[in-house]
Amino acid sequence: MADERHPEGNGGSGDGGGGRQHIVVTYPGYHRAWATWIERRLESHGHRVTLQRWDPSREQPLDEALDDLLLATGQVLLVLSDWFFQLGPRREGEWNTVLRGFVADNAERFAAVNLTNRPLLPATAVLEPVDLWGVSEPEAERRLLSRLALTPASPPRELPYAPGSRYPSDPVEVWGEVPRRNRQFTGRDELLNQLQQRLTDAGQGASACTLVGMSGIGKTQIAAEYAHRFSPDYDVVWWINSDQRNTQRDRFGELAVELGLTDSSEPGERIRSVREALRRGEPYGRWLLVFDGWEETEEAAQYIPQGGTGHVLITSRNRSWRGLTDLVDVSGFRRAESVGYLLRRAPHVSADEADQVALEFNDVPLQMAQAAAWLGESGMEAGEYLRMVRQGGFTEAVDRSVFTDYPESSFTSWSILINKLRQTEPRTVELLTLCSAFAPGRIPIGLVRGLPAEALPENLRWITSDRPAWARALDSLVNYSVLSRDSRGGSHGAGEESGPQQESVHMHRVVHGIVGELTASDDREVYREVVRGLLAEADPGNPEDSRTWPRYAELLPHLGSSGSLSSTAPRTQSLLLNCLRYCHNGGEFRVGAELAEQIRERWSELLPADSGPMLSLATLQGNILRAAGRFREAHELDSARLERLRSAAATDEEQLMTATSCLASDQRFLGQWAEALQMQREVVSTALRLLGPDEWTTLLAHHNLGVGLRLLGRYTEAYEVDLDTLRRRETLLRNRHPDTLSSANACARDLRLMGRYQDALSRQELCVRRHIQVLGPQHPKTLWARHNLLLCERRAGTARQDAGVVLAGLLEQQEKIYGRAHYSTLSLITDYGNQLRRAGDLARARELIDEAENSWRRLLGQAHPVPTAMQTNAGLVLQAEGDRDGALNMFEQALVGTRVLLGDEHPTTLGCALNAACGRNFIGRLDEALELSKETLGRARQVMGEDHPLTLSCQVALAADLRAVREHTEAGKQEEDALQRLTRSLGAQHPHTLSARQRVRPYWDFEPYLG
Template identity: 65%
Template sequence: MNTQRYQVGGGAQDRVGEHFVVVFAGYYRPWATWIAHRLESHGHRVTLQRWDPPREVPLEDALGDLLLASGRILLVLSDWFFELGPRREGEWNDALRGIVNTHAERFAAVNLTNRVLLPATAVLEPVDLWGVGAQEAERRLLARLQLPEGPPRRPLPAGPGSRYPNDPPAVWGDVPRRNRRFTGRDDLLNRLQEHFTEADHGTAVCALLGMSGIGKTQMAAEYAHRFSSDYDVVWWVNSDTRGTQRERFGELAPELGLDAGSEPGERIRAVREALRRGELYGRWLIIFDGWDDTDIADELLPAGQGHVLITSRNRSWDRAGATVLDVPGFQRHESTGYLMRRAPRLTADQADEVSTELGDIPIALVQAAAWLGESDMEVSDYLRMVREGELSGVEPQGDFTDIPRSSLTSWSILINRLRETQPHAVELLTLCTAFGAGRIPIGLIRVMPPAQLPEHLGWLISDLPSWTRALDTLVNYSVFTRETRDLRTTQSNDPGPEQESVHMHRLVHDIVIRLSSPSDRQLYRRIVRRMIAAADPGNPQDSRLWPRYAELLPHLEPSGALGSHDYKVQETALNMLRYCWHSGEFRTGATLAEQIRTRWTDLFPPEHPRMLELTVQQGNILRSYGRFRDAYELDRATLDRLRALPDADATSLMTATSCLAADQRFLGQFTEALRMQREVLDSALELLGPEDYTTLLAQHNLGVGLRLLGRYAEAYEIDLETLRTRESLLRARHAATLMSGIACARDLRLMGRYQDALARQELGVRLQIQILGPNNPRTLRARHNLVLSQRRAGIPYDIGAAMATLLEQMEQVHGRGHYETLALVVDYGNYCREHGDLHQARELIEEGESGYRTLLGPAHPVSTGMLSNTGLVLQAAGERAEALTMFEAALAGLTASLGPDHPWVLGCALNAAAGRNFTGRLESAMDLSRDTLRRSRLILGQDHPFTLSCEVALAADLRALREHEEAGKVEEDALQRLARTLGAQHPHAMSARQRTRPYWDFEPYLG
């Protein structure tokens, strides 16, 4: 039985352990949860009651229902509270003067608005919490409820809902401004919150699914605002395009205080790791808006104790591990409520008619409400025009069967009225449709030379007041929302008009395009592509400028830039490809290159310089992406075409030959590739001279070709000469110089000079990290070479842990099936086998063998060499006959493709000799060991660690045949040389002294 007293005159000391029902509009949930948190900390019980009674229920009845609960009722008054329904002011006044006045001792209120409240709210004696700090707000709350002040009786820990609503999360990133007219969806939002809070463990991922225009983005934004007090970090990621998505997600790194450079891959890795650990902030919400491509989910989805919210049209998110929540159209009461709040002159019946006509589709209702709220058009006239499909003189362009005729008509009414009253707004709107949908950087108009604008559009640059009025008009009519975020390399606290952006829904974008005339579309698309060209930073190699390229890239195709005849626009398109290559956005680049080729084929002959440059960039991307055969076919066709021309440009021939040589290296045609690369270098020396950038690149590639053929000493001489020249001309910190440094370190390691290789590679990695960042593709390659150098040098260091970490980072940047990642998978598998983890070794080696076979085909030298690694795993597992089969197959296959003297062939021979010995074929093992040692001395030198391994192996075979005298001499020579070359304590030397049979593990390398 409830014995609490509610008389107004009771003393504060009597108010202990009371029960309060906090009644609030869903829009103000953060305030309700904070009030509950504070009251509970003072020892009271609280029930939260979200309140939005149907308009059909009399207000007095709805308020009377609240009295059924025990305890006092605290109303959280706000603009929204009195718009629920919506209900007329008179109905509110009647209810307040009636049932609330009658039970005044049960009701109290707090006020969250600075507007004048209804007169009858005086009965509630609301206390004003508007614009005060947390301590003062708590003091006022307690005083109004006549509760004891002072310290809390049982302080509650910080957690969901505990943050004061006026205090934002520690990190709040690019979330769209809160829609003050957001309507309904309370049940959906609560279901979403329940899913997140009830998730068992780990990251909770939820995808909001629905057709375009249904309100997914608005719902995600409202969730972020409404539940912001539950989180320390809230970060919004525009995911319309992969490049934009990766850039934006990576921008969270500096906001979290992470020193992760500027390269997107490295930033993403750092962000995911920080979120997974949760050490900086444990409560986080990441929102990916418009993410339809589930293929890259594993690359971006963070793990940890936070929440991920996705908006998408792709129903396959459930297969990617997300909980799917369908977003339907408005319920009818939500539709009518929204219309009546936005256009107060509408009656309930009129709102119902409009909702019926527009099918309760939120985006259609938004535009209709904006028009009916701003204009004085009679509702009956509006409905007649919509029903009759009257397009006011505008003939929609193209097929519009996927868009309701009512939506087209509604937008037609708005656009034509704006043409009459505010033509500048229509011009700005048409400009926006020449961009892609989503985020539109319209402020870029200010980087254009004024002379490139038609005279009647000069106001876009010169008349800022007109610009502002036009923009405000379109925002007021809900055509788009305003965004402002500085994407320049230097952050600005007060970005100017050139950083101004808007967000235009794809459905609105599509409708307005179809209602525009072809001549207008052509004019504005030409303007936008010139804007893009003017905004091109001109240096796609500079990672600090990549955010700008990511911002511009989605608008190339919609603006017609890919098929432009303008030289500067074409150069920007090529720069976008260069950006994709340097930043590692290979998939995006491959698609973009094909789109450009489709357009340019109609503009240029195949031998035109523009087409040749396109081929170079496309080939680079395809090669880096692992599509070696596609790159080869593209480059071979170009070279054949140029060779057939009687007056082919010598420089173009040289470039095309260089591209094809690169393809041949990746396809395993090492000898032919080296021959062609020598041609390229000779041509470069003749045409450009020894110090030209292109000549040095040709020289560097010659070193790559020599290395692939196992001619390590020759490669080192070439690479060292290239390095010295680049250091002199380009300086030590240039990316090309760093590339030469890596090449020299790799040569030294393959030559057996492990300590020299390690010293050079350690310096190279430090510079790579400083200049390019730790996750740049070139840095990852350098770090890979570093762990291999550390392993060969016998450094007492947990190389396995370093490999595991590096593998995770490589997978993040390249994907698991990329050739660079596969190389590390194999090297890590070899390390695991060497250190006794046969289970993991078998898994990794099988993955590498399968991956390379799929990528390169079974006959490629790398695919064949992988058989030797498989044999080592089988041999370690005791499956000696099966291991020998693998060794012999690798030896035969590589001998056929590379010849008997290639170091890879010698390595397979070393393993095959061991396999023969272990299976009792002793004479055959000794013969193979003796021949392998002879060849290794000729190819690698007498003191190369591999040669000494061959000597140790021969001694073992001689002992097995009881040739003890010769075995002793051979073994003693090997031990002395190993101690002199590597040091007596090197693992290789110690293993030889213990008479452990040496082996050779294959390190995949494609150049």
Template identity: 45%
Template sequence: MSESRTPAPSGNGTARQTVTISFAGFNRAWAAWIGDRLERRGLRVVYLRWDAPPDQPLTGLLRDLTLAEGRTLIVVSEWYFQLGPRTHDEWNAALREVVGADPGRFAAVSVTNAPLPSAVAALAPVDLTNMGADEAERRLMDRLDLPHDTRHGDDPGRPAPRFPAAMPDVWGGVPRRNTRFTGREPLLNDAYHLLQGSDPGAGVLTLHGMSGVGKTQLAAEYVYRFGSEYDVVWWVNAEKRVSYRRLLAELAPKLGLSTGAEYGERLRAVRDALRRGTPYSRWLLVLDGADEPDQIWDLVPTGPGHVLITSRNPEWSEHNSKLLEVPVYGRDESVAFIRRRAPRLTEPDADQLAQALEDLPLLLDQTAGWLNDSDLSVEEYIALLDGGIDQDVVKVSADFPLAFQTAWSILLNKLRETVPESVDLLRLCTFFAPGFIPVRLLKEMNHDDLPEQLAGLLDDPLLWNRAVNQLRQYSVVRLESHEATLDEAVASGESVYLHRMVHQIVHKDMPEADRKEFIEVVRRALAEADPGRPTDTRNWDAYAEIVPHLKYADVLRSKDRRVQGLVLNCLRYMLFAGEYTAGVNLGGRALATWRELLGESHPRVWEVTYHYANLLRSAGRFQETEAIDRAAREQLRAERGEHDLDHLRMAGGLAADLRELGQYDAALELDQWLYPTYRELFGEHDSRTLNAQNNLGFTLRLLGRYEQARGFDTRTLEARRQLLKGRHPWTLFSEVSYAVDLRLLGRYAEAESIQAKNVREYRIVMGPDNQNTLRAEHNLALCRLRGGDRAGAGELLTRVLEGLERKLGDSHTHTLAAAVSQSCFAREHGDIDQAREASESVLARYELLLPEGHPFIIGARANHALVLRSVGERDHAHVLIEQSLADMSAALGETHPYALGCAVNAAALRNLVGDTEAAADLSQITILRATDTLGRTHPLTLTARVAYAADLRALRDRQQAEKVEQEALADLAATLGPQHVHTISARSRNRPYWDFEPQAS
């Protein structure tokens, strides 16, 4: 609440014309009474509800109060200091610093007897508890140095809020105040303004929401917070018409009405008195648990007062009531509530529990209460809850007296009695995942051969609408329909939201016969929703919707071929969409279950083995995948022969594993057999042949045979463009491969042109966060860097690395490749300390992921040697690069581009440590090897030639150095252009270095 009111000018000469009242929402009634007392004396009052977000410094928040005009009056209570929450030590430090520096700006009143931070003494609060209104007013005026003239307080034409310690004239049935009540400030304010702003006779508001969401608690807090503005507060249980009539009629004698003993007569008298506003016009009637508006709407009083209703049923809107939905807690509210209920829990513990219980207040209260008395960790307790909520693992409190499971069992019985089909629909929902449930899939499926119990529900739109409406009216589910009106939402039943604990209780409460029938219906619905073609990105939204429900429908136990086909398609979707972890989990379970269900050598078992291995490999678990693929290949070759399709697929998978493990020659041997075999069996343009051709090109690139790789990648790209759409994912993938080849061959401008277009297409087709889009952007960044656009390259490298870390984690090969590039860029164009930290981190992650001796580990060490050189650790850098050169030569051969690059850097370090002859010898032989492998004008060869000129100058062979340098400069200008950054750098005699770049598949 933040508001100000300016009264008419006062002639009493009051020095301070403005007072800002800072108060906790819990103490709103005190703030309203104090403000009224001050305004009647001509002061301007500003109300500031105190909020203390835990992420903001307490000192700064308190200092903000000094910005208010005039004096700040703090309403001191334990609630003021619990908001946050913060320790008393934190409060003491902040109060001493802010209030102690300027005590005259602050005043305080105390409305509590609870222990408070000791530094509250700086506020010199005056105690207003345990006394009458007159004495409290006198103390307030004395604290503010104002005259205590009671004449100013008398204004019969202006209604005054009641003194908070005084009860309304009529008070009945109100539950005790919940001293652990947390948050809900916006809801309370909305409720207050909706009622206060209503026209006479229309002050009816319904707080609606699911069972356990805290509607009754919110209504009770409303009564205590705003009750001082009413003369009558009457609370009735409105679950049944008969009890409602009796409880409302009992108000008659409290109002002093002369009636007989008959309830009907008393009820009429009460309604008439409330309507006329006599003897009281400021009345508040709370109807708690009014879930059946049709039963009691005609008995809801009208008049100048207000009616506050709590209900699971939003149908009250049809009976002239405003609606205010009570959602579950916000996460910050949940955490604060749990920590009050269970002080032993830390903030992360509370957050974890709140997430598991989806922030439902009743569950938070009862589980946190139990957990506070237990030695279990939150993780252990959540695992216990997953087995089902029962009385043994919750603690019922006075504030939430009905156990969650009991409350829902009562509700389910009520649903069975009214619209039994609604319970059938609810049970069907429990074979989907909790949360958002696409029940439209049930309506869209083929309804032939449905169980008789469900045929009527799914075939009859009217019965369906009744069932959905019944669940909605009791707030069992929440309707979710995009851009639809309420009626349309009911009719379409697009999706509903079901809380996970309700889901659990309903699922547990189901007869076994229903369980067997209902699960098959949901399995069929999911299978019929399979759009097919998981490689088509237009179908990914559909698969993303289906995947979460596979576990709950236990699809892996189904022998239906359509359901099994759905599982396989979902695995392929997960592979292409980059959902590797979830895919590995599903694939592993599917493989184990189908081996048991179908037999070890069933065709579906081999198919799921292939998809599972692909996902494992994509997740970086290369050694596991290699063992699976090798065993499967050997078994299939022995049983079916080399040309069996399953054997060929597993052989292709094994080749991919060998590539990832750095065994490039062994992978090439397999790829050179697979490609012609596929071509002979299926033809040049079959997708399987093209995949094998693509893989062969990639292996050749890893072996440093860039021109050969470009030839295969060119043919693959042209065939895919011809056979598939230009924006097909495989076509786009081939474009990246071709652009990488061009860049590695030194054709930077051509590579960047192709890659920029490809990135635009990827963003359209796959989205900006897909791992393949990020892979394409990584190559574009490197093209820009090689082309001299350092700023554009640096910005894109940062975005790519952040995107891959979010999507794949920080230890995936794609992420590590981007981290290598970022580290090299930071070394040359950024923060060397950041570069060193990144380089060490990359190296450590590679060493955990890959076997020792892998080219990527060696290359990362070679890069790290350059970082050490840049920070002045020359000897360490020299030892490391010499070891990297030896290891890379042993792993891939002396003429591989990786070994040649290590040699370029080793020569530079030899020169730097003074071994100039050895440096020149290494540079000279590197030029010969690079020329033979890559050509005279390849960028790596040119790098070696420029470096050799520097070595010759160090040997004082200036004539030969000049000759080598000029020839290199001429070739650089002819190849890259006279103004290219590499040409300009060489012309300035900056010694070039080589950056290792891992090629991630």
């Protein structure tokens, strides 16, 4: 019967009894995922589907817009929800009239599915919508086919994978705290579809887009809507708040646990493992990362996977993302979107009035949300509202200079709202003023409920006792679009349930600025004091434990806005110092250095320079500056502190010891190695007297003493100190403690420098295994241990074939943790360059060695042993390239410089002399070469011992210089003795022994080390 009435190709639907039918699926952009799923299921049963996103303009009559849909052949399936009937937007009366008239007259052409459990318009009964809300996928498919009178195919056709094929009601495998879906989200369909197309069409490894635009333009809302709307395209959707670097780092790293990659708490390892897993597409290949509020582009490579089949979406005000990602400009609403948004939230407003409001606020989404919320909640007539806004009668004194992108009327609008709340909901204003005492962005407002009532001023005690009033005040602020609820419960432990104290909200930075100005007179300092108290109460108290770092990352942004930096309360000062310890332990050196300087500026006006907090601040600030490679600043700070302590009438010996230790560390980095060793001996002596041999501080002092001895080339003494420290730490801390691992690493390095290559290798292999077990493979200390292992393998003659590849990998990981110019990264660059030179890749080797030498010089200055000795590495590259004159020039400069800075007998000077003698020989200055070789061998035997590999290299070089001047008998004696010693100490097959037997001239390459 149906076929006879409506044969396919003549506007009919077909009977579904086996013929291939055509269905037009009509949907609002909000339900794109459902429309795609319906399309896929119908196609699997052999039918042809056309998707039609339907958002007719308000000016087009509704029956005309629906009649346009009937121009296509087949049945029209409407994807309905309460949202659908706000399209346009249109009044309920218009919809009911059309449904009862035009749609009823063409009922056989229309069908519908319902996606909501909320009531639809009564007249939708004519569409006989089938309910798909809250049912399983098989049941939804059965109901869909039944409503369209289609017979299921047996079996359904298997379709190739396409984005959006997952059943929309099925949850994403990993869903990472995307903001709640905004039920008031309006328009932006073209932009969202463009965004999806750009991400999908991008080449592998380049699927990244950045939404750029001014504050308040709606970038975050668009990103959130994209994540919800296109979630069936992905297995992983992970939201990362990126306005604070430490928050971004911690949030990104948390994905490692969700993906089952690692249980390590070390941020660098987590970040690397996540990035690598996403790049490989394991365990999930379809992923979406959203970085919200990411302004700095420098660390993009650390987070964005370079490959894979996933997508990256960034929101930012910074246009510098161009070139790194695809840029999508976000402007204000189109006027139709502004009007539609206002009409939905304030139904009593006419379309013309909505147009005037939109014009008044330049279609800026943030301001449109506030205006719509006010009109919708208050019921005020739009004309009256516009009159008040334009007259500015409610405007208070506000500094608008920082909000130049917003029209004057925006401030009046907010003033109207706050004055109304003062009159009708005073507790809501109290809560709002409290929120404005935090920093903008994510506000852990629930922390206030953990304070005892007596810790709050009288007007805020209701917060802890009256839960309904708390809920009403929060709801009111959310309804008025002042705040949005944060999807995240807070930084609490895995075993701790989320509750009121983990509640958090989000306040846009522009809203925060305006509200802060408008509430500035409302006893602001009282509210800031409350925030200071709750921040101090929330201090985990153990910044050395990486499990507490997410909490510190959460508290850190609010220190300035709450006035904590100027507080004299001991608990608040303790919080500030713990935040600095967190920055140091967590590698947040830039943030830590800025925070420390801000604290110093405030405390210098409040506290004596020799007070306990100021002394602790000096220690922490120096540690952070030193770890960041800002050695001179640290030295200046620590020198001034030590001078003050020494000149004081009464000084705490422990404080003096700490200050001395810090200054000794600065001196080691600055190349003042002899002075540093002397000061470190003072520290050890004081620690032994005050604290005893087994106390943590004493053991640290001994460890640093070993560093100082090693820098001066006194390797045997360093080993004795390090070995004693290692034994004590193994007894007191056990062998898996990070401090014990540091001592084990130091002992292996000593052994290698002493020429005991096999012993060093054996120790370092075990050391690396324990580093990986305890700290994880990507921890900075583990990277250093692996670096040291490669050097041990090379010296022991068991160098890996892929040593260059391993060094390149270590360099990449190190750079992502500390950056390219950090001293630990420069050490790797140097050793990687030396390795490439040995492998014959001279162009790349020269590039890296030159980069390292210049960077060392910028970091440490001209008169420092490290950049001075780096010239010998540069000379080795030139020599390998055939530039013997250039090589000798570099060798001689290195030798002169190290003699001045380190003395004639330092191992580094001896190595530079070995290379300089070679350079002289190669250009025919044979007598000078012989003289230098004799002198160097004598000093090496005295300093290093007769069987040390460096000494034996000097002996082999001397034999070569003797042969060059035809002293063959003496040359033979020296060569034979050296070979016997090499065979006895290193083995007959060691590369040094084989090279000596083949009369290959030995060389020495410099390995920079700062402790």
